[in-house]
Amino acid sequence: MARYNPSADLSPLYETMDRLRTDCLINDGSLLSPGRSLWTADNFAGLQRTYVQNLDAGDGNFFEKLKAQLSDSTSDGRCLMAELIWLLYAFQRSDVAPSTKDQKVREVWSWSGGELQPEVAALTDPVLQGVGRAGQGYNNNKWRELVLLITAMQDLKAKPENERRHLVSDGEAFASWMDVHVEGDNRQLRHILPFLFFPDDYERISAASNKRDILVGFGAASPAEVRSMSFVELDAALVTLRKELEAKHGSRVDFYEGDFRTVWQKPKKKKKTSAQEMNEDEVVPPWNNHELNTIFYGPPGTGKTFSTARRAVEICLGQAPEDPIAMRQAYNQLVKDERIGFVTFHQSYTYEDFVEGLRPRPMASGAGFTLEPEAGIFKIMAERASEQQGNHVLIIDEINRANISKVLGELITLLESDKRMGASAATTVTLPYSKSAFCLPRNLYILGTMNTADRSISLLDTALRRRFVFEELPPDMSILVDIELDDSALDLAAVLTSINQRLIYFLGEDAQIGHAWFMEAKTKADLDRIMAFKVIPLLREYFHDDLERVRIVLGGGDGFLSRSQLPVPNGAEGYAEDRYRYSDIYREEGAYPEEAYITLLDRS
Numbered sequence: 001m002a003r004y005n006p007s008a009d010l011s012p013l014y015e016t017m018d019r020l021r022t023d024c025l026i027n028d029g030s031l032l033s034p035g036r037s038l039w040t041a042d043n044f045a046g047l048q049r050t051y052v053q054n055l056d057a058g059d060g061n062f063f064e065k066l067k068a069q070l071s072d073s074t075s076d077g078r079c080l081m082a083e084l085i086w087l088l089y090a091f092q093r094s095d096v097a098p099s100t101k102d103q104k105v106r107e108v109w110s111w112s113g114g115e116l117q118p119e120v121a122a123l124t125d126p127v128l129q130g131v132g133r134a135g136q137g138y139n140n141n142k143w144r145e146l147v148l149l150i151t152a153m154q155d156l157k158a159k160p161e162n163e164r165r166h167l168v169s170d171g172e173a174f175a176s177w178m179d180v181h182v183e184g185d186n187r188q189l190r191h192i193l194p195f196l197f198f199p200d201d202y203e204r205i206s207a208a209s210n211k212r213d214i215l216v217g218f219g220a221a222s223p224a225e226v227r228s229m230s231f232v233e234l235d236a237a238l239v240t241l242r243k244e245l246e247a248k249h250g251s252r253v254d255f256y257e258g259d260f261r262t263v264w265q266k267p268k269k270k271k272k273t274s275a276q277e278m279n280e281d282e283v284v285p286p287w288n289n290h291e292l293n294t295i296f297y298g299p300p301g302t303g304k305t306f307s308t309a310r311r312a313v314e315i316c317l318g319q320a321p322e323d324p325i326a327m328r329q330a331y332n333q334l335v336k337d338e339r340i341g342f343v344t345f346h347q348s349y350t351y352e353d354f355v356e357g358l359r360p361r362p363m364a365s366g367a368g369f370t371l372e373p374e375a376g377i378f379k380i381m382a383e384r385a386s387e388q389q390g391n392h393v394l395i396i397d398e399i400n401r402a403n404i405s406k407v408l409g410e411l412i413t414l415l416e417s418d419k420r421m422g423a424s425a426a427t428t429v430t431l432p433y434s435k436s437a438f439c440l441p442r443n444l445y446i447l448g449t450m451n452t453a454d455r456s457i458s459l460l461d462t463a464l465r466r467r468f469v470f471e472e473l474p475p476d477m478s479i480l481v482d483i484e485l486d487d488s489a490l491d492l493a494a495v496l497t498s499i500n501q502r503l504i505y506f507l508g509e510d511a512q513i514g515h516a517w518f519m520e521a522k523t524k525a526d527l528d529r530i531m532a533f534k535v536i537p538l539l540r541e542y543f544h545d546d547l548e549r550v551r552i553v554l555g556g557g558d559g560f561l562s563r564s565q566l567p568v569p570n571g572a573e574g575y576a577e578d579r580y581r582y583s584d585i586y587r588e589e590g591a592y593p594e595e596a597y598i599t600l601l602d603r604s
Contacts, residue, residue, distance in 0.1 A: 004252040005131065005204065008322070012126035013090065017196050019122075024083070025156065025168045031083050031122050032109065038080045041157040046077045047084075047150050055143065062142055063104065067111055075112040082109035084149055086122060088142060091192045091206060093130030096139075101128045131195070132256065133318070134206045138188050145189045152181040171198035172232065179231055190231060203238050203255060211238055214255050217264025218245075256318060265318075290315050290445065291469040293415050295399060297450040298473035300538060301514025304449040305397065307473060312340050312393040315445050334393075341381045342395045345402035351409045354378045356433050373434035378411070385444040386421070392444050399448035414440040415467045452510035475500060475514050488524040490597050495527075498600050499535065502553040503542070511542055525591065531560065532586035547582040559596020560585060 016031070023029035024039040050073040056065045070078055082105050089101040102123045109116050121127070138145065156164055156177075167174050175194040182190045188206040195202040205211050211234045212226040220241045221229070229237065245253045245260070253260060290311065296304045306324075309331045313320040316334050321327045334340040343354070351357070355378050358371040375383070378394065385392040405412070410429055413419055419427040420442040428439040448468070480493040500512040517534050521527045536550065543549040547561060554560040566579045585592055 004254055008093075008129055009126075010129075010131060010199075012124070013129075013131065013196075014199055016122050016127050017090070020087070021168050021197060025153075026161065026165050028157075030079070031086065032105070032116055032120055033079070036076075036079070038076055038083060039153070039157070040076075041154070043074070043076050043080045044150060044154040044157050046074055047081065048154055050077065051081070052147050052150055055147070063107065065143075066108070070111060075114070078112040079109055079114075082106075082112075082116075084146065084153075087149065088145060088189075089128070089130075090196055091131050091204075092134050092138070093132050096130070098125045098128035098130075132204045132206065134188055134192070137186070138206065141186070145187060148181055148187050148189050152178060155181065168197065171201040174198065175202070175235060176232055182231075194235070201239060202235055203242065205238075205255065208234065210255075211235070214238065214264045215241065261318065292417050292420070292442075292444075293446045293448075293468045295448040295450050295468045295470050296473050297452055297470055299452055299475060299510060299512040299514050301517040301534075302473040302475055303514065303516045304451070304473055306516070307471075308395055308397075308447050308449055311447055312395060312445075315391045315393050316340065338384055339390060340393045340395065341377050342397065343377050344397040345399055345404075345407070347401060349402040349407055351407055352376070352433075354407045355409065355411060356431055358433055373431075375434075379431075379438070382438070382440055382444055385441045390443065394444065394446050396446065396448040398451065400450045411438070411440070412467065414438075415446065417442075473514075474509075475512050477515060479515050480518055483519065483521065485521065485527065486523050488527075488594065490524065490527065490594065491601075492518050492521060492527070494601055495597055498555075498602070499553060506549065506553065507542060513538065524594070527597075528586055528592050531592060532584065536560065536584065548580070551582070555596065555600035555602070557596065557599040558585075559593055559599050 020031050023034070024031055028037045028040045030036040030038040050071075051066075051069050054069050056069060066081070070081060073081070085108050086101070086105045089096055089105070092101075105123065106116050116123070156167065159167070167177055171194060174197060175190075178190050178193060191202075191206050191208065191211070195204055203211070205214075208231065212223075212229075215221040215226050215234070215237055216223055218241055220237055226234065242253050242255075255261065255264070294311070296307050296311075298304055310320045310327055313327060313330045313334065316339050317330065321330060331340065335342070354376045356373050356375050359374040360369040361372045362369050381392060381394045408415075414427060414429065417423060418425045419440070421439045422442055426439060428437050430436070431438050446468075475496065477493040477497055480496060483492050485492070496513060496515060496518055503511045503513070513535060517530055518527070521530060536554075539550045539553055540547070543553075548563075551561045551563065562583045562585055563580045564583075566581055585596070
């Protein structure tokens, strides 16, 4: 069945779409505020006037422009727009996080002067998790998709109820009706809406090009035949193909899953002697919604390394397995396939290590040596990506620990998307040691991690900051809420929250401790070891071995670090300040008393 998804249970979304069909498309109700009348012909006519006929297609933030365009809209019109934004987001999975969807929908609704209820069924994570990727083109052209949606819904609302009921209950009729309102081949809602309303009859595919590639890849049609097919014919051919494959394999089929995907989306390797000999049109990055250059930043223990590995797999394969073990296996295989490279920056890392430098080579005579250029990992990964199809990823761990301006040198310019190979302003530089021409391919992604405890983002070179997208990974206490220790009632989330509140007070947000350190705790003994060997050493580093301040962060009592006053030396009476010896209770007794945590949590 097309509603089958290997990554998640999508029934909450499908149930919500059924409610949208009945309450809003057939009737004139509201998805987010039941009882209101929002999906009316008058309200769509108002959006046609205030939005469609008042388009701002220039540069700028979509939502800032949308708010200005709706300045003359009614309160109901703005609420209706919020529900249309929900529908635009409904398909997207991983492109836009559920929390972002919820935030943006509520933001648009607030322009009406009111607020949505805290609990809205259609704004829960199971509903908002999405179906599949729609790509960066969909995000960049939301305004075009919105025009299609408003125009189509205005036409639907002008029809008698019995005709509306027929259109939204017959998949083929609905898709054919949608075709009437589609201009060009790139409107993805034409593919998204039929699937969302009729998941048994349509595939979770948002691009016509993918539908054609699948039919050709499985031998269901020739390239010439798919080019001549209408959207309706493409959809019908895909349903037939899926049913044939399900009968053959005896299982449900998803065209983006595992071996099925490799049939129609095969990487093609092309050997070249050097990057400058490449035809710039030959290597085209596969459809992908991720930014070319991204830095994950946050305090220690927030899962930056894992998030980077998952993103790398998503970039290379289109999606990453939900299971962490399967995800790690996919990552390791991509490393073996040389599609993912990894390097850790440090204070002495140089341009010669990263890009290319001169290295000594013994002379053939055996007497002496000569200096020859040797490629660093950045050049190696760029050449690999230039020589073959498929996305490649270079991960730079601890990217802020090196002098990045010196490590990248003149190549910092090439990171920009419009300076990449084949782009509008493609730039080629001559490398200083090999004297070879170098241009960065469009299918090489750069992912970095940055520990904010080491250095603030504000201290990074401005040129670097504007070439990277920064994604924050703060501590997430919700991940710890459901973890219960086998032999203790201690609340891990509360313990970490208490420590972080004190760290924020003394050192600021960047010095917090992440949730990842606590996720593997199963017993109180596990928690004690985490405190003794991870948390307390980090706190000592933060406070430069000022153990009194470490003790304060840990609650101020003797439960973690005991304190005993040192005797005043002879002759120093009346002059010396009080001084103390500190002892780690774990080092002495092999465990911390549970009362230590109670004190930390300020509970008696």
